[in-house]
Amino acid sequence: MDKVLRVGIAGLGTVGASVARLLGAQAKDLAARTGRAIRIAGVSARDPGRDRGVDLSGAAFFADPVALARSEDIDVFVELIGGEEGAARASVTAALQAGKSVVTANKALLAKHGLELAQLAEQTHAALAFEASVAGGIPIVKTLREGLAGNSVARVYGILNGTCNYILSRMELEGLSFAECLADAQKLGYAEADPTFDIGGFDTAHKLAILASLAFGVKLDADNISIEGIQDISLADIKAAAELGFRIKLLGVAQRTEHGVEQRVHPTMAPLSSPIAQVMGVTNAVTVDADAVNELTLVGPGAGGMATASAVVADIADIARGIRSAPFGLPVAHLAAAEKSPMQRHEGGYYIRLSARNHIGAAAAIAQRMAERDISLESIVQRRPGSDDSVVPVVLVTYATTETSVREALAAIVADGHIAEKPQVIRIERD
Amino acid sequence: MDKVLRVGIAGLGTVGASVARLLGAQAKDLAARTGRAIRIAGVSARDPGRDRGVDLSGAAFFADPVALARSEDIDVFVELIGGEEGAARASVTAALQAGKSVVTANKALLAKHGLELAQLAEQTHAALAFEASVAGGIPIVKTLREGLAGNSVARVYGILNGTCNYILSRMELEGLSFAECLADAQKLGYAEADPTFDIGGFDTAHKLAILASLAFGVKLDADNISIEGIQDISLADIKAAAELGFRIKLLGVAQRTEHGVEQRVHPTMAPLSSPIAQVMGVTNAVTVDADAVNELTLVGPGAGGMATASAVVADIADIARGIRSAPFGLPVAHLAAAEKSPMQRHEGGYYIRLSARNHIGAAAAIAQRMAERDISLESIVQRRPGSDDSVVPVVLVTYATTETSVREALAAIVADGHIAEKPQVIRIERD
Structure with a gap:
């Protein structure tokens, strides 16, 4: 290898331009830290002429990112195009095939094709680095891959989508509805015009698949993640959570169970005292x-051009230093098949909010149905009815039980005709 | 190098035994992750015969840790003896001189001799790794050295001593005095019989010196840290802090200023909303x-055998993988001399608690002395006197000002004779 590390950047949006800016600003320091000068040798973007506030005149321009990926003039290919197929997949594959190390922020690509790309990287002894793909500027990939190498991980969970956390935070702090907060998030650029990908939990699931593979040494298994979004969370739930000592967060959770690795994304009741609830x-x-480490929490920016670029540049620096870890910690041949623990087997506490019809005996019947499934109740709060006095809000918190028991009990309660609306069910995640 | 990485462990206390246990439990996984089997080839301890709950029969015993450090049969020397001189210093020096990589948890040794040891490591191309020396199981050394390589750090601060945080937490949560909490901490084994090293802030200062060098690329400068402990924090301060929206924490803070790097350890008013206050x-x-990353917070166990061992094993795994970063991020020749920013130049907000004599005009005179030094007050809270009505508690919170101004104003107030006790001054640290 050449003394200078020659970088090719495909995609010059906010993140790409920020990477170029950081590599320029930190050039001297990075060279001292890694022992090699790092130079942007080539770039690829849809609009070559746009002013990005950074001098790229020393870099060759490639209209085709695949050509950049294959270029003899680069050592590292940085993919910031996005998307799980198309140019992103083609160019990353081309770079790895040519034995060039790849740095990417593309969680969708990794969640879908990560295993295949890791295998390719191993074959050609290239690095495949993706710190920026999960939780932006938080070095969680490095922490799981290297920092916790001596540990057996029992569970990893997190707030992995800033849009959802922004909406839930504003609902609580300002007493606004989900719809109002979503509209504001869209105005501020935190949410897309079609917010399904964020709000529905799919973005979190992509990131969770990557974390689960790193944490448990299993093959990526994004298709088997149980996913619920935050679209049905109401202000009533948020207020009830606070009264019960919880805060609602959209979490991605992967945990080792006796049935395999459980991977799930859903709104969660997090204890107010837990670091994640703050x-x-x-x-x-x-x-x-x-x-070994018991509980470790990392808090930081999950998105934004500079925070994401921070992670990309750290990956480039590692490559310059010659660090070559297996992309998912273990070599692909050592990654176990992800034995899926089905959601029905999930065990934990549950928050259940019911709109009970104001009948004599409704509460007793509800309690009876729970008892029939051996569900113990930690608390029951029945409020005075609102303006519509035919309906009584009832909030139940259960001790640990199974998803199946809760679903069966609720089906029986609904069949009994005591419920005016679909029950709200939110799982409790203890720290 | 041999395919097997042969480890020598000097010091088999709680941490040493935990390292041996983790290396055993994770042996298969570590070999897969690093590409090399890791084997404990030699150990050194004061009492060879003691049962440590871990099988060390495969390891040669060395009465002299220096002999272990020099042994031809080890590749990595793990120093868990402790102390800034004596056997720890002698054995680490011997190992590095022999070109063997060193892993240590010894903050005192590093704070005092880190620079000299890093230089030696560079000369012999050995690794010098010390993740466990700061904040136990939290991978902050790796984060600063590798994860934030693309960033210019403005400030690093933390709760680096569990004993102090335990005492301050219990004072607040249970309304106990400092002396009562210290006695409990000693009973629970969180504090030593002579607690000065923890309580006085000296342990925090050792760790801060290491963090500052990593964060700012400066030479270690433990002797120039301004240090205050928590021994004078009263329940009155803790209650006043809560009322003002703060929580008192003993922080180590290193920050870049126009006058150089300011390094200080002292009780701090942290905003209740900041991650560190939680x-x-x-x-x-x-x-x-x-x-680039804006604000990143890592929370985890700062001590304990297994948490510390987690960090030691991660360092060993990095060495097995062949990772050789400069110990303090930059090569020693690139580390700048630490230009010390004196405490008198510190700028920030101040909390000041005074016991004012119950004289007409006392409050006005106090306010006048502050105004003379251009100190603006964000809030003044004067309480009704307690049982002793000759003294009135007054709490002032200033806007940003300088240490010198505050000290001069207080000296003038004391000289005026309006104050019954020594004023309490706690710096505010905004996040």
């Missing part, structure tokens, strides 16, 4: 429960 | 403010 706004956080 | 009990936390 995290408000667009900030992200990840907690790792492991045997 | 950290209770023996838990540690470190926050890094940097240009």
Whole structure:
């Protein structure tokens, strides 16, 4: 290899331009830290002429990112195009095939094709680095891959989507509805015009698949993640959570169970005293429960051009230093098949909010149905009815039980005709 | 190098035994992750025969840790003896001189001799790794050295001593005095019989010197840290802090100023909304403010055999993988001399609690002395006198000002004779 590390950047949006800016600003320091000068040798973007506030005149321009990926003039290919197929996949594959190390922020690509790309990287002895793909500027990939190498991880969970956390935080702090907060998030650029990908939990699931593979040494298994979004969270739930000592967070959770690795994304009741419950706004956080370190939490920016670029540049620096870890910690041949623990087997506490019809005996019947499934109740709060006095809000918190028991009990309660609306069910995640 | 990485462990106390246990339990996984089997080839301890609950029969015993450090049969020397001189210093020096990589948890040794040891490591191309020396199981050394390589750090601060945080937490949560909490901490084994090293802030200062060098690329400068402990914090301060929206934490703070790097350890008013204020009990936390990543906080166990061993094993795994970063991020020749920013130049907000004599005009005179030094007051709270009505508690919170101004104003107030006790001054640290 050449003494100078020659970088090719494909995609010059906010993150790409920020990477170029950081590599320029930190050039002297990075050279001293890594022992090699790092130079942007080539770039690829849709609009070559746009002013990005950074001098790229020393870099060759490639209209085709695949050509950049294959270029003899680069050592590292930085993919910031996005998307799980198309140019992103083609160019990353081309770079790895050519034995060039790859740095990417593309969680969708990794969640879908990560295993295949890791295998390719191993074959050609290239690095495949993706710190920026999960939780932006938080070094959670490095922490799981290297920092916790001596640990057996029991659970990893986190706030991995800033849009959802922003919406939930504003609902609580300002007493606004989900719809109002979503509209504001869209105005501020925190949410897309079609917010399904964020709000529905799919973005969190992509990131969770990557974390689960790193934490448990299993093959990526994004298709088997149980996913619920935050679209049905109401202000009533948020207020009830606070009264019960919880805060609602959209968490991605992967945990080792006796049935395999359980991977799930859903709104969660997090104890107010837990570090993750304190995290408000667009900030992200990840907690790792492991045997040696017990509980470790990392809190930081989950998105934004500069924070994401921080992670990309750290990956480039590692490559310059010659660090070559297996992309998912273990070599692909050692990654176990992800034995999926089905959601029905999930065990934990549950928050259940019911709109009970104001009948004599409704509460007793509800309690009876829970008892029939051996569900113990930690608390029951029945409020005075609102303006519509035919309906009584009832909030139940259960001790640990199974998803199946809760679903069966609720089906029986609904069939009994005591409920005016679909029950709200939110799982409790203890720290 | 041999395919097997042969480890020598000097010091088989709680941490040493935990390292041996983790290396055993994770042996298969570590070999897969690093590409090399890791084997304990030699050990050294004061009492060879003691049962440590771990099988060390495969390891050669060395009465002299220096002999272990020099042994031809080890590749990595793990120093868990402790102390800044004596056997620890002699054996680490011997190992590095022999070109063997060193892993140590010894903050005192590093704070005092880190620079000299880093230089030696560079000369012999050995690694010198010390993740366990700061904040136990929290991977803050790796984060600063590698994870934030693209950033320019503005400030790093943290709760680095679990004993102090335990005492301050219990004082607040249970309304106990400092003396009562210290006695309990000693009973629980969180504090030594002579607690000065923890309580007085000296342990925090050792760790801060290491963090500052990593964060700012400066030479270690433990002797120039301004240090105040928590021994004078009263329940009155803790209650006043809560009323003002703060929580008192003993922080180590290193920050870049126009006058150089300011390094200080002192009780601090942290805003209740900051991540660091949420950290209770023996838990540690470190926050890094940097240009690209903005604010990153790591929270986890700061001590304990297994948590510390987690960090030691991660360092051993990095060495097995062949990772050789400069110990303090930059090569020693690139580390700048630490230009000390004196405490008198410190700028920030101040909390000041005075016991004013119940004279007509006392409050006006106090306010006048502050105004003469251009100190603006954000709030003044004067309480009704207690049982002794000759003394009135007054709490002032200033806007940003300088240490010199505050000290001069207080000296004038004391000289005026309006004050019954020594004023309490606690610096405010904004996140």
